[in-house]
Amino acid sequence: MCSIAxxxxxxxxKDIKSECSGQNIKIELHNDQFDLxxxxxxxxxxxxxxxxxFKLSIKIPETYPFNPPxxxxxxxxxxxxxxxxxxxxxxxxxxxxxxxxxxxRTVLLSxxxxxxxxxxxxxxxAVVARQxxxxxxxxxxxxxxxxxxxxxxxxxxDGDCVEKLKKVTEMGFYRDISxxxxxxxxxxxxxxxxxxx
Amino acid sequence: MDSDDxxxxxxxxxxxxxxxxxxxxxxxxxxxxxxxxxxxxxxxSKEEDVYPFVCLSAEQIVELMLEILNEVxxxxxxxxxxxxxxxxxxxxxxxxxxxxxYEYDGNPEQIFKDAHVISPFKLxxxxxxxxxxxxxxxxxxxxxxxxxxxxxxGLNCGHIFCKGCWSQYLRTKIMDEGMSQTIPCPAxxxxxxxxDEIVMCLISEKKVRMKYQHLMSNSFVECNSLLKWCPAxxxxxxxxxxxxxxxxxxxxxxxxxxxxxSESWHDPVLCLHLKKWLKKCDDxxxxxxxxxxxxKECPKCQxxxxxxxxxxxxxxxxxxxxxxxxxxxxxxxxxxxxxxxxCNRYNADDAKKARDVQQRSREMLQRYLFYCNxxxxxxxxxxxxxxxxxxxxxxxxxxxxxxxxxxxxQFLKKAVDVLCECRQTLMYTYVFAFFLNRNNQLLIFEDNxxxxxxxxxxxxxxxxxDITTASIREIKQKVQDKYRYxxxxxxxxxxxxxxxxxxxxxxxxxx
Numbered sequence: 001m002c003s004i005a006x007x008x009x010x011x012x013x014k015d016i017k018s019e020c021s022g023q024n025i026k027i028e029l030h031n032d033q034f035d036l037x038x039x040x041x042x043x044x045x046x047x048x049x050x051x052x053x054f055k056l057s058i059k060i061p062e063t064y065p066f067n068p069p070x071x072x073x074x075x076x077x078x079x080x081x082x083x084x085x086x087x088x089x090x091x092x093x094x095x096x097x098x099x100x101x102x103x104x105r106t107v108l109l110s111x112x113x114x115x116x117x118x119x120x121x122x123x124x125x126a127v128v129a130r131q132x133x134x135x136x137x138x139x140x141x142x143x144x145x146x147x148x149x150x151x152x153x154x155x156x157x158d159g160d161c162v163e164k165l166k167k168v169t170e171m172g173f174y175r176d177i178s179x180x181x182x183x184x185x186x187x188x189x190x191x192x193x194x195x196x197x
Numbered sequence: 198m199d200s201d202d203x204x205x206x207x208x209x210x211x212x213x214x215x216x217x218x219x220x221x222x223x224x225x226x227x228x229x230x231x232x233x234x235x236x237x238x239x240x241x242s243k244e245e246d247v248y249p250f251v252c253l254s255a256e257q258i259v260e261l262m263l264e265i266l267n268e269v270x271x272x273x274x275x276x277x278x279x280x281x282x283x284x285x286x287x288x289x290x291x292x293x294x295x296x297x298x299y300e301y302d303g304n305p306e307q308i309f310k311d312a313h314v315i316s317p318f319k320l321x322x323x324x325x326x327x328x329x330x331x332x333x334x335x336x337x338x339x340x341x342x343x344x345x346x347x348x349x350x351g352l353n354c355g356h357i358f359c360k361g362c363w364s365q366y367l368r369t370k371i372m373d374e375g376m377s378q379t380i381p382c383p384a385x386x387x388x389x390x391x392x393d394e395i396v397m398c399l400i401s402e403k404k405v406r407m408k409y410q411h412l413m414s415n416s417f418v419e420c421n422s423l424l425k426w427c428p429a430x431x432x433x434x435x436x437x438x439x440x441x442x443x444x445x446x447x448x449x450x451x452x453x454x455x456x457x458x459s460e461s462w463h464d465p466v467l468c469l470h471l472k473k474w475l476k477k478c479d480d481x482x483x484x485x486x487x488x489x490x491x492x493k494e495c496p497k498c499q500x501x502x503x504x505x506x507x508x509x510x511x512x513x514x515x516x517x518x519x520x521x522x523x524x525x526x527x528x529x530x531x532x533x534x535x536x537x538x539x540c541n542r543y544n545a546d547d548a549k550k551a552r553d554v555q556q557r558s559r560e561m562l563q564r565y566l567f568y569c570n571x572x573x574x575x576x577x578x579x580x581x582x583x584x585x586x587x588x589x590x591x592x593x594x595x596x597x598x599x600x601x602x603x604x605x606x607q608f609l610k611k612a613v614d615v616l617c618e619c620r621q622t623l624m625y626t627y628v629f630a631f632f633l634n635r636n637n638q639l640l641i642f643e644d645n646x647x648x649x650x651x652x653x654x655x656x657x658x659x660x661x662x663d664i665t666t667a668s669i670r671e672i673k674q675k676v677q678d679k680y681r682y683x684x685x686x687x688x689x690x691x692x693x694x695x696x697x698x699x700x701x702x703x704x705x706x707x708x
């Protein structure tokens with residue numbers, strides 16, 4: 001690994017510890033080579049993700065910081081710009097808008113901002129984006145339920161969701177698959193069962 | 198056949214008459230105005246206007262760039278580095294640059310903004326304040342280390358980084374991303390473009406510098422519509438023309454190519470059609486065409502089945518499928534019972550439609566294969582002609598031993614030249630015809646093509662035949678007659694096609 005990348009990462013980690021205690025973000029090393037890190041962001045208040053803890057994988061390329069880090073969600077999340085299946089993220093600063101002067105801290109803060117303000121016209125997950133645009137209440141309900149199930153977000157779980165999920169899993173489908181099917185079909189039990197798998 | 202020959206004879210004469218007419222016109226023109234045309238190809242190319250072009254080396258390209266820079270600089274007086282970025286922004290169109298520059302009436306700030314450079318007029322004031330600001334160390338935002346101010350540098354936008362990070366950054370952009378004229382400042386959301394001077398200052402590695410310079414000339418050539426790289430591998434020459442056209446140009450390395458599309462010279466086909474044709478030949482769309490023309494899918498497991506005879510009661514061989522169906526209607530076999538010939542579904546609409554589609558795709562395939570075979574044949578022969586050159590060289594030496602002078606045997610080389618030209622033209626005539634609907638003009642074209650092909654094959658045969666002392670004079674006469682005939686037929690064919698382009702005779706198929 002090139003020395004600039006390693007020194008930069010070390011320096012960044014130090015800065016994050018001192019500066020970001022109040023900002024609900026966290027980054028730590030995953031191995032000794034400084035090329036794989038784990039991050040955490042807390043769902044911002046006023047969003048369906050409020051209070052959830054979302055874990056991220058951060059891969060540092062050898063040419064960092066001249067090329068952007070590769071970031072994806074480990075925690076499953078229902079968001080138009082994040083794949084509900086793979087956790088891949090669509091964010092300009094992780095692609096062509098990356099600049100060497102940006103840091104992991106700015107990336108995580110931008111991701112937090114992305115959770116507050118989705119961009120459904122530039123979607124990563126077309127199903128989620130369509131729901132976001134056409135059926136906002138179903139989107140909010142789903143995103144909140146996902147945050148509660150996968151990211152430990154606080155609050156009373158939606159009774160309708162819990163019940164339908166239970167029905168589908170009792171038929172013998174895995175929880176993740178059942179939830180994906182119900183969510184993609186805006187919680188219509190019949191449609192979900194038609195398209196499951 | 199006789200009548201055909203007569204017809205050709207007649208056409209030949211008429212075209213000859215036309216040529217003479219043109220020549221005498223030219224003479225009259227010359228006599229009146231005393232302009233001597235610069236005609237390097239001699240009188241041989243009297244029929245076409247000479248297409249002017251020059252071949253430039255990599256160094257000459259750099260000179261040309263400098264020449265343009267100096268020329269514009271004489272007018273606007275902006276630093277070279279800024280001007281280079283401006284020119285690149287306007288695709289090296291100096292007229293456009295000057296027009297825009299003066300459009301803003303002495304206030305060209307907008308231009309600088311659009312081209313992502315800091316205006317050199319604003320610069321003087323801001324720069325000084327920056328320089329004086331502090332003498333202490335500063336932190337590089339990229340590597341997060343502190344350095345003395347002298348080790349920090351930056352563009353006129355004011356963002357500064359350490360020299361180590363700068364050179365790494367530029368290296369990545371140049372080597373990995375192939376950027377040259379559009380590398381931005383590394384600061385976030387700063388679009389100011391890095392100029393060539395700072396790159397040359399910060400990059401010491403020879404490989405990177407070379408690549409940068411190459412990328413610079415490349416982008417200069419690419420965005421200049423009057424310049425074209427020679428497409429030959431490892432040839433770094435550029436052809437410069439005076440106006441853009443579909444014309445053959447010859448590089449110093451010997452490659453002759455079409456200036457418009459950079460493919461080998463492909464008269465009479467249009468660039469557009471050649472491109473379509475090459476794509477068709479390259480990708481395996483024809484394989485899939487063959488499959489759709491000759492096979493059907495098992496209606497149950499979708500495996501592709503080719504029927505090689507036998508009855509229409511088909512049992513899928515796939516181990517897991519074993520589906521039994523009727524080849525004709527693709528329905529399950531059971532209702533057919535033992536009497537397939539009463540297959541009641543045979544006339545069902547969709548079965549008929551499927552058959553029609555298959556029929557059409559079969560015809561298309563046949564048609565393509567027809568043209569492709571002939572194209573490939575000539576291409577193949579053309580490749581063999583390099584062998585022929587060697588053979589002919591040997592023959593020429595033999596003949597010189599047989600009491601003929603060097604000049605007397607040159608006709609053989611000329612004959613092979615003509616042969617190659619004819620083969621190349623013939624090859625492309627099949628591409629040309631592939632894209633055309635039948636009409637009367639196409640019939641004439643095909644007659645021309647047939648005659649030229651026949652003559653070319655005869656010439657080819659003559660050249661491969663043994664040459665003996667006894668027959669030598671006779672053979673020379675025959676070969677000379679034949680290649681002159683071939684050459685004239687080739688011109689007739691090409692002129693006919695060109696005339697068709699002018700007069701809109703050709704009716705293109707939608708392929």
